[in-house]
Amino acid sequence: MKPVRILFVCLGNICRSPLAEGILRDLAERAGHGHAVSIDSAGIGGWHIGAPPDQRSISVAKAHGIDIAALRGRKITTADFSAFDLILGMDMSNVRDLSVLVPSAMAGKVHLFMHYATGQDGDVPDPYYEEAADAFEAVYQMLEAGCLSLLARLGERAS
Template identity: 55%
Template sequence: MIAKPINSILFVCLGNICRSPLAEGVLRAVFSERGHGGDILLDSAATSGWEVGSAPDPRSIAIASRHGIDISRQRARKIMPEDFQRFDLILGMDRSNVADLKALAPTAVRDRIHLFLEFAEGKPLDVADPYYEDREAFASVYRMIREASEALATRLAARVSTPDSGQTSSTT
C-alpha cells in the first residue's frame, strides 16, 4: 500500500484512446464536483505507441460529453520512463496493462502501480477494452469508471482528512 501522499495519478490502458482518457476526465470531473479541482495532477498514457497523438475514440468522447465531461482535447501518448517517478499512483485499466507497467517500471517504484478497480473499490476486476464493441460497451465502461472514480475520490479524501481529535484517519 502507498504510504506517502498522492499528489499525482496516471491512468494507463493499451492505446490511451478509450479507457484511460475517459478515467482521467471522469476523475477530474469528480474532483471538481467535490471542490478539489486542481489539487491532484491527473494524466493518462498508453503502454503501446500505436495511437500516439490521436484524440480519444469518438465513442469515449461521446459518452463523456453525454455526462458533461469534455475529453476531446486530450491526446494519446505512450508512457515514458520519467512517468514512473513523476506519478505517485499509476492505475492500469486491466491486468495486462498492470503487467506491462510493472515490467517497464524500476523495481523501486513498482508499488505505485495498481489495477484501477482493485485500488479504488477493492474489486480485482478489469475495465474491459470497449474498442471492438458497440456504444453500449462504452456506456458500461463509463459507469464502471464513474463508480470507481467516486470511490477513489472518497478514499483519497479520507487519507488526507484528520478528525477533530488531531489523530489521522485509520483508513490510510
Template identity: 45%
Template sequence: MTRVLFVCLGNICRSPSAEAVFRGLVRERGLEDTILTDSAGTGAWHVGNPPDERAQLVGRHYGYDMSDLRARKVEDTDFAEFDYILAMDNSNFRNLERMRPSAYAGTLAMMMDFAGRNGEEVPDPYYGDLSDYETVFDMLKPAAEGLLAHILDEMKK
C-alpha cells in the first residue's frame, strides 16, 4: 500500500482539493486497494470541518465529491504512516521539514514538482473568488497525474 498525504495550512481548500483530484485518478484506475489518500493542515483552526464550500462547489463542477472529507492537523505520526507528504506552498513545506524526523524515508515534496513545475506554489484561494478555486483545480490536475505516474513507476521497480 502506498500512502499519500496532501498538506496546506488549514486543510479546507488546497489540500482537500488535491486529495479529491488524486483520489479521483486512483478510483478511475481501480487502485483504491493500492493507494491510500489523506489530507491535513499544519494549522488546527478548522479541525473537524468539511472543505470550504467554494472548494466543494468548484470540485463538484470538475467531477470531484469531497463532502466526506474533514480537516485535521498534521501529526508527528504522519511521517511514519505516509510514503509521500506533499506541501501546497513553501511555508507549509518548511513547517513539514521542521517536523520531519531524521529517520523519515518517504518523500517530502511540493505538489507542483510532479507537474514539472519545481518549487511552484499552489496559491491559497481562501480570500479570493470562485475563479481562484478554479485555478487551483486546474493546477492540481496535471500535478496529480504526474504524481500517480511517478508512484506507478516506483511500484514497478
C-alpha cells in the first residue's frame, strides 16, 4: 500500500505548517505508521523560501521532543496538487487561497485542517505576531490534537 501523501499549508511555511509536519511525522512514527504517511509542508507566499521554521516553532517542538530545525520553507506549487492526496490549510484564508490555485479536478483534495481532522470548524491561529509566550504552545496543542485525530481517521480509512 502506498503512503497517504499529506501537505500542510499556512501563510509563510515557518510557523504552523512545519510544526504540523513535525508533529504528524512524530506521531505516525511512534504509532508504527511512519511508512503509511508521507508528509510535507508549504506556504501560500514565497517570503521564507529556504528559511528554517520560526525559532519559536522550533523551540516548542523541541520542548515536546520533536526536531523541526532542518525543515526549510517553500511555496506551494502547481505540481503539489498532483503530488499530494490531502492538502490541509491551517485557516480559511489559506483554504481560499488554495481554492484559487487548485485545478478544478483536484479541488476535493483541499480542506481546512481542523475540520478535516476533527470535524470541528475553526482556524489554527497564526502565532507569528503574538507576543504572548504561550501562543506557540497553544498552537502546538491544537495541532497535536488535530494530528492525533487525523492519524486515527487515516487508520480507519486504511482498514
